[in-house]
Amino acid sequence: MTPVLSVERLSVRFRMRDGVSVRAVSDASFDLAAGECLALVGESGCGKSVLASALLGLLPENAETAGSAHLGDTDLLAADERTLARRIRGRRVGLVPQSPAAHLTPVRTVRSQLAETISQLTRAGRRGPQLATAVAAAADRAAFPLDHLDRYPHELSGGLAQRAATALALVGDAPLLLADEPTTGLDRDLVERTVDELRRHIGDDRALLLITHDLAAAERIADRVAVMYASRIVELADADAFFGSPGPRHPYARGLLNALPDREFAPIPGMPPELTTLPDGCAFAARCARADDTCAWVPGLLDGVACHHPETAGAEVTRA
Amino acid sequence: MLELLSVTAGYDRRAPVLSDVTLTVEPGAAVGLLGPSGCGKSTLARVAALLHEPYAGRVVIDGEPARGWRHRAPRAQRTAFGVVFQQPRLSADPRLSLADLIAEPLRAGRLEHTARVRELADAVGLGGDLLGRRPHEVSDGQLQRACLARALTLRPRWLICDEMTAMLDASTTAALVGVVEEYRRETGAGLLAVGHDRVLLERWCGRTVEWGERGPADDA
Amino acid sequence: MADQNLDWRTRGARRRSTRTWRVRSSAAIVALVVLAVLLVPPLTNLDQQAVDLTAKLQPPSWAHPFGTDDVGRDLLLRCVYGLRVSLLVGVVAAVVATVIGTAVGALSGALGGWADRAVMRVVDTFSSVPHLLLGIFVVAMFRPGVWPVVVSVGLTHWLSTARIVRAEVLSLRSRPYVDAAISGGASRRRVTVRHLLPGVLPQAALAAVLMVPHAIWHESALSFLGLGLPAHQASLGTLVQSARGSLLAGDWWPTLFPGLFIIVPTLAVAGLGGAWRERLDPRRRSELTL
Numbered sequence: 001m002t003p004v005l006s007v008e009r010l011s012v013r014f015r016m017r018d019g020v021s022v023r024a025v026s027d028a029s030f031d032l033a034a035g036e037c038l039a040l041v042g043e044s045g046c047g048k049s050v051l052a053s054a055l056l057g058l059l060p061e062n063a064e065t066a067g068s069a070h071l072g073d074t075d076l077l078a079a080d081e082r083t084l085a086r087r088i089r090g091r092r093v094g095l096v097p098q099s100p101a102a103h104l105t106p107v108r109t110v111r112s113q114l115a116e117t118i119s120q121l122t123r124a125g126r127r128g129p130q131l132a133t134a135v136a137a138a139a140d141r142a143a144f145p146l147d148h149l150d151r152y153p154h155e156l157s158g159g160l161a162q163r164a165a166t167a168l169a170l171v172g173d174a175p176l177l178l179a180d181e182p183t184t185g186l187d188r189d190l191v192e193r194t195v196d197e198l199r200r201h202i203g204d205d206r207a208l209l210l211i212t213h214d215l216a217a218a219e220r221i222a223d224r225v226a227v228m229y230a231s232r233i234v235e236l237a238d239a240d241a242f243f244g245s246p247g248p249r250h251p252y253a254r255g256l257l258n259a260l261p262d263r264e265f266a267p268i269p270g271m272p273p274e275l276t277t278l279p280d281g282c283a284f285a286a287r288c289a290r291a292d293d294t295c296a297w298v299p300g301l302l303d304g305v306a307c308h309h310p311e312t313a314g315a316e317v318t319r320a
Numbered sequence: 321m322l323e324l325l326s327v328t329a330g331y332d333r334r335a336p337v338l339s340d341v342t343l344t345v346e347p348g349a350a351v352g353l354l355g356p357s358g359c360g361k362s363t364l365a366r367v368a369a370l371l372h373e374p375y376a377g378r379v380v381i382d383g384e385p386a387r388g389w390r391h392r393a394p395r396a397q398r399t400a401f402g403v404v405f406q407q408p409r410l411s412a413d414p415r416l417s418l419a420d421l422i423a424e425p426l427r428a429g430r431l432e433h434t435a436r437v438r439e440l441a442d443a444v445g446l447g448g449d450l451l452g453r454r455p456h457e458v459s460d461g462q463l464q465r466a467c468l469a470r471a472l473t474l475r476p477r478w479l480i481c482d483e484m485t486a487m488l489d490a491s492t493t494a495a496l497v498g499v500v501e502e503y504r505r506e507t508g509a510g511l512l513a514v515g516h517d518r519v520l521l522e523r524w525c526g527r528t529v530e531w532g533e534r535g536p537a538d539d540a
Numbered sequence: 541m542a543d544q545n546l547d548w549r550t551r552g553a554r555r556r557s558t559r560t561w562r563v564r565s566s567a568a569i570v571a572l573v574v575l576a577v578l579l580v581p582p583l584t585n586l587d588q589q590a591v592d593l594t595a596k597l598q599p600p601s602w603a604h605p606f607g608t609d610d611v612g613r614d615l616l617l618r619c620v621y622g623l624r625v626s627l628l629v630g631v632v633a634a635v636v637a638t639v640i641g642t643a644v645g646a647l648s649g650a651l652g653g654w655a656d657r658a659v660m661r662v663v664d665t666f667s668s669v670p671h672l673l674l675g676i677f678v679v680a681m682f683r684p685g686v687w688p689v690v691v692s693v694g695l696t697h698w699l700s701t702a703r704i705v706r707a708e709v710l711s712l713r714s715r716p717y718v719d720a721a722i723s724g725g726a727s728r729r730r731v732t733v734r735h736l737l738p739g740v741l742p743q744a745a746l747a748a749v750l751m752v753p754h755a756i757w758h759e760s761a762l763s764f765l766g767l768g769l770p771a772h773q774a775s776l777g778t779l780v781q782s783a784r785g786s787l788l789a790g791d792w793w794p795t796l797f798p799g800l801f802i803i804v805p806t807l808a809v810a811g812l813g814g815a816w817r818e819r820l821d822p823r824r825r826s827e828l829t830l
Binding site (some may be wrong): 011013061063064065066067077078 | 546547548549550
């Protein structure tokens, strides 16, 4: 089956005013199939949100991209603004935003925003009973209570604002949903409800790219996990294997998981390198207990892990 | 002992965010206050740090009642608290370098700062040229490390961490909690950590208090 | 790094180039204007007041690119001298207005409470009276001249700056970093001087720049009404004013060129100010951070 989204050696760099260039994404490759949820995890500043912006064509002007990201026949990186605006955003890629409160227009009710989006993206017409039905259906789909439709965004709780934003994202029936840190600032119950709802929406025929630093949220709904570190995807693994047994194979991913409060709660020593001065070799080597001379070369992503000395499955079995 | 007694506070007198809330933190203890977003726990944290004047109720710090709020609180009472907020971007003056940010409380009291800044930067793991940079040139995690260092600058007896790690990844979270705990081991400072992550607060704090219908259900 | 063997693409290049073009042409015009008003009078010994009745009301020609007025004075030279006066009035008045506005706005925002409410009521009251009317009232109290006009413009234009600065101070005051400073033992004065004022100064400076065109227009309006500068002193307003008669006779150049001298430099200043505002916009700044 052909994947919904196929990202091939995607790189993004920013040209800064002083001639410095920032490598935000290096050589990212992954596929995303219908019915699948891929969680892209990593700490803030690792480049994961830049990757999302690149897929939506929303990079700032000083950004340069390389590689490709095919959504069907369209290369999202090569498409012009007109194509992106008229045919891609909302219609073929739905965005579930980071802060719904900022994403919704503060001076208009949820109903009017849904109605506008529906009349833009579908054939439900501009007014009349048909549109009203469509609005109700769209709200219902995201479990947004119908009696709150006439409220303004500031009158909604965080959870309801998130549902309103999700309802907007779902209107266009886009085959790809892109959720950029959809749970930041929400409390645990709400995080779980939000990601569960996202999971439910993708069903069998859509794909979800969940960008988050919340490993618990990723564990809850992801089929696969991509771990990003200093602009590179360092591990791409099955979620069950990653969070359960045999566990992560890249030392960084392993450290990140072990830092969780319900595991060892121990930080990885040191801090990630600057994206302006990435080392020539493996970017994690400076913090890695396993590093040796071979780490002076950047490891490619082989068999789901970009490391010269990955944890082997066998070692883990004996430990467990 | 940090005592919040029958506190009623908010941003509109007719509809206070919290009413008649009582919470105590024993000397040297770490109390986690757990509640959903928007319940008023951050307001309570601001009241505790003398940053928000309540409509009613009292705050007693180590036996001494709070004598005012914000600028009206005596300097010694204000600086008994180190506060760390949720969003490092909003908590740092965008014009100050990280070193200036950490040194600011010492400068405000006209105290010598070079050695202390060095020491704090080491403690929170800010090395190299990071100290010379300004907030927009560092990541959220790095900036929050600086904000934590600033909170520790005057060696406060109480730490108030309001969702300190909500924006951070697991490793940075563990690192910052480690810094707070190390400081508490050295100085015996007390902690009020506000958050919504039960797993984290239960791992971090000796006692966690749940925010119920009417406020924290404190059984201590 | 292996950047070289990748095929890098950019987006939005065209949008950037139109903006750079706008900024560059604005900067060029402003530079030209400043050079002209600074250098032409001392470097040339041409007399702008030189009357030549044999060459009155000549249309533009090589000898007089902008033509001559009804007593044969060269209009290009008159325009440059007029611009010199207008610009001086505009800049000084804008500075006066900004200083008053920033002081009032910052004080009002930093104090808060009833002091803030009282000050803002005063600002509202003044704002409800038309600028020009208030300005006329001020100039009417003095003999015509440059300084009454400066005072008039300064006293009527600080209101918007005060509003902008106050709003900015109020928004900064509720930032967690101000909370952190208070908790760190900073006095009220220290918070204002070290955290609040530096935060509003870029906004205030921008307001000052955008005020310059406004002040020039205001001066022109006063002079056109015969209340600003005395008629013999060339300013853009007096030039347009004295050209009214000849315009009715079908001579377009004495009105057109001073008019363009009012419009083009003000547009250029506004263009530069706009570009600066875009750079101050936190959203654009955040694009550069990761």
